[in-house]
Amino acid sequence: MNTWGQGLRLSIFGESHGPAVGITLDGLPPGEEIDMEEINREMLLRAPGRSELTTARREPDQVEILSGLYKGKTTGAPVCGLIYNVDARPEDYDSRLRPGHADWTALLKYNGFADMRGGGHFSGRLTAPLVFAGSLAKQALLRRGAEVYGRIAGIGPVKDQALACTPEAWREIAQKAFPAVDEAALKNEIVKAKDAGDSVGGIIELVVFGLPGGLGEPFFGSMESIIASMLFSIPAIKGLEFGDGFRLAALRGSQANDELILENGAIRSLSNHNGGILGGITNGMPLVLRAVVKPTPSIAQEQRTVDASTMQPALLKTEGRHDPCIVPRAVPAVTAAVALCVLDRMLAAKYIS
Amino acid sequence: MNTWGQGLRLSIFGESHGPAVGITLDGLPPGEEIDMEEINREMLLRAPGRSELTTARREPDQVEILSGLYKGKTTGAPVCGLIYNVDARPEDYDSRLRPGHADWTALLKYNGFADMRGGGHFSGRLTAPLVFAGSLAKQALLRRGAEVYGRIAGIGPVKDQALACTPEAWREIAQKAFPAVDEAALKNEIVKAKDAGDSVGGIIELVVFGLPGGLGEPFFGSMESIIASMLFSIPAIKGLEFGDGFRLAALRGSQANDELILENGAIRSLSNHNGGILGGITNGMPLVLRAVVKPTPSIAQEQRTVDASTMQPALLKTEGRHDPCIVPRAVPAVTAAVALCVLDRMLAAKYIS
Amino acid sequence: MNTWGQGLRLSIFGESHGPAVGITLDGLPPGEEIDMEEINREMLLRAPGRSELTTARREPDQVEILSGLYKGKTTGAPVCGLIYNVDARPEDYDSRLRPGHADWTALLKYNGFADMRGGGHFSGRLTAPLVFAGSLAKQALLRRGAEVYGRIAGIGPVKDQALACTPEAWREIAQKAFPAVDEAALKNEIVKAKDAGDSVGGIIELVVFGLPGGLGEPFFGSMESIIASMLFSIPAIKGLEFGDGFRLAALRGSQANDELILENGAIRSLSNHNGGILGGITNGMPLVLRAVVKPTPSIAQEQRTVDASTMQPALLKTEGRHDPCIVPRAVPAVTAAVALCVLDRMLAAKYIS
């Protein structure tokens, strides 16, 4: 199922060590100006090989736009963005199933025909085209007053400091290459894991400001459903919560309810335990969510596994290129995904008058 | 967006205090025997008015099957299940927006035309048809060796005891009207909240045994995406995690990876931190997930709000019928949702040979 | 595949001799006033048993609206319309496959589990809920200036007279119970077929006036594709053409092109060979299409067939209730289908500003 969306329609393709990865995005309104510099800036935030904390694979991740753009503006026709793979090294992979990766399940599903070198179509590399599409969506949203920001809220057992839920605070954090308040402490967890030949997971927090109320639909199109359906496509995401999320279990209704007041004639809530979504529909308060990213399965420690070609037990130790922590590179993917969901709902929401 | 699914196609309708709620389920294989007694048993687990821990509204929730069934078996044509509302009491509601409910967001979305008496189309009452459809799905799954079980893993700050991940343990717990190991302790939390004129949230845990490997699809059709897209349709669900979920953030890769071994010629994993899903595809291990249910917004305490008809500040205190804790009645809805997702993927998964 | 649509979402269910047929229609804008009298008027145009030219089965076809309506207006939630079957007579049918009907193909598809009494889910009776949904769509369209009209353009070898492509001419014809200019000549063909124990086919012509330009989408969402995907759902439709249709094969480009002129500052075409659609997109000229309806397969003449229960040759002669010509009753179904397509595109077409 390589397609997604209703107001927008995404179609993704490619493998980690094949010729290219890419995405086609249909449904963008015509006449949207496209800022290629901004696209490149976002692509580099996700691209590998940019710091000692990421894999050594080095991809320029320059997007070639093949359609849907004319004189610097969208035409209304589908936009296809293509990213050729440059630094592929398929010889790094053999038939031993890498624990924690999709190698095993792809074998079950595709009877051995899948190209699983570096994860193939299951690779985190597929988030490169997603970030491209998300950048187009963010530009369209910004023109309509909505801003999407993400940050690293924790690495391993270390939580980042709380951050005020204001556009100012989040704009500032989002400009950092490592978007966290207590950058040093979190980075240190990654370095420690790397030095131990290991990897580490973390938490990403995301806020959308300036979102109009009324987005999302009952019953199956709740804003949470839409966002979750795309966020859980991003490899390594294993949990997602909105507003106070799992902490709501321990609260009483009197603590969890967001009371309503009037402000300049408009309704707003005094608190935001529901993260900007009630009954699956946005209420105009900031949309807040948190997602957990599991530790990268590729580690420099020996693990028990099975060789798929001989169906014999084997041992595997990843010597080559891999990320000790995928969380920083996942932030632009997560913000891209949410931006696409929000724009999808805005495009699908309007009634004829 | 009242439709959902690919292998199965659901279409839901109805309002809490309208004539009826119902669902149409298309795509069921022909020739499936339908056990109406089992359907009724599941309907009653969700139905209101069955214990002192639930709302006093009393609905028989008897399903009338209007189509798709002939001589006790599915025909292959869409199955429509209809549930007439019997004990509606729309006069209980006025134009004051109930904090924490969808009243406010429905107002934003539908310009005041929505029938929001008792939550209208946003009501938890819509889970009644979902439980009916889920019961059909569970019966089809059971015939194919897959079993879906849910339990209450926590109410308020109290966690239930751990439960072994075996079919035997879960079959037993699933037969209880209040499916928890330490029933008394959890029920006590509900009673305490009720006595305080308040409500309380909780955690639901769910396991699927006997699931075949290879279900789910890259990129946008991960098993997690499919399940999340439906689970977040159920009112009050605000978070969802698979396998170790949010605890994965604090783990190292060497702790979180599930090593692979051979057992009777088949691959399996030694642990199940990934909850039976790798790369979005099932691996044949038990599928494990946890969802958080927020405290019921309706409480017998005064809360600040706004009157939608006068657009003036107002106070609201729910005197009437409501649940102090929705978690027990949400368990059959959550298992229904997951059963439908699993069957959807099984129906969509087969390749022609 | 009982669902259809993007801007609107239809979900249909029911069998000819089961308890009921019905449809759920999601996506109607909130606040649309619903005229039940107009719905009933349209239902009766399609309903059986209203004249000597139709089957003797007599169904009131009164629609019960179960949801989505509040104080006489749409709420924005799905509208479910239910029609109970009243005059079913399932004992009229046995296991002999009726030639020309779906009995044979349903057997191939559903392994004998389908309820095929009277065609079951394949019956023309399924157009009753379609006409209901179409009536809602027509009312919404009329408020926005678009009018959908159909007429009988031919029965058997007899063609009706040409009709001017003006709203006035079509409004007049559409008010007739038998919407044709030369009513007597066409009716006579039906009587002749009936008297011969036979049946006869015909042609339906349809025009939409007041359609805005810009509806439909490249590549797969051409207005022709959308309309065709629904029209070919109506039993007995075997061909469809837009504008000059099949006559275009014999024309030169210089004859078939519609030249463009300016009229009050707006572009229009001098002719309408393309039937209001260019490149799959409406141009604001009247949308014109013609569909062929095959002769009713049920006839009072002996035909060779196979008995599905014994798998032996058999003879079949329909003695009971059936239509000598389904064309008049198909007109409201065809206009309903097109009205739903047009509204679907109007709802899906708007861009955010």
Next chain:
Amino acid sequence: MNTWGQGLRLSIFGESHGPAVGITLDGLPPGEEIDMEEINREMLLRAPGRSELTTARREPDQVEILSGLYKGKTTGAPVCGLIYNVDARPEDYDSRLRPGHADWTALLKYNGFADMRGGGHFSGRLTAPLVFAGSLAKQALLRRGAEVYGRIAGIGPVKDQALACTPEAWREIAQKAFPAVDEAALKNEIVKAKDAGDSVGGIIELVVFGLPGGLGEPFFGSMESIIASMLFSIPAIKGLEFGDGFRLAALRGSQANDELILENGAIRSLSNHNGGILGGITNGMPLVLRAVVKPTPSIAQEQRTVDASTMQPALLKTEGRHDPCIVPRAVPAVTAAVALCVLDRMLAAKYIS
């Protein structure tokens, strides 16, 4: 709406005079061997510049497969095929709306932002990626015993001779570069139109042999609906009929019904007036359809039109490269479309056992 399909999912992109056109095809079973030579052969049948009867634009139409293929076989992941535009000449086009083309309607839809040089995204050039995808589908179908063939059944007023409905007769005709029995007579019509500075339309006939019964679904997924939804995406198609099509209007039921007999224990029909489809479901007889192709709108004769940039009346005469008749190049597009529809239904049809 650049996506299509359920069992297969297509996503198309590109413009006539942009960098490239392409398609992504998801859902192909893994392990299908791909014959690139056969793909190239089909691409050339559609490609421009191959004979004096087509436009002088010369495109090699070599497909670059970017994903989903590994060691010559499909992997189960999406297959993206890319075709760079080589011989574009955008300077041939100005702001005068070409009558009969989509220029006018694209202006209405996209407010002037569309890239309409040579028809842009509305161009017949988009059928190049469709033919590529169709060739993959045909190869998969052939391995399963189904064969799809098309022929030119008429050009202008001249009809081709009747052709026996046997695989042998159609295999032979399909090998011709100009697939017609009376090649000379039909070609002569094209030459005459060309010499007159004009263009001409025609009819394409298509047969599928070896199709299994039971494909297609009630209510909205009839085989006719599925095929029509894609065929009407192909530019210039304005009508479509199945089996005897529009001729059914004039027939009696006793003439139009296909009587059933037993042959080697299997049911078959004595005639095939319904073109292999009953009740929207295939019956295993040859699927037969006919589509009309309108005359190419670009002609070397002066036509009245409007200049979109000045909104003034203008005259237009196409001097440059264009096809006097698009029918021959449309044959591979039509067979590709139907092959994709058939494979889509085969992939969507299987039930779990």
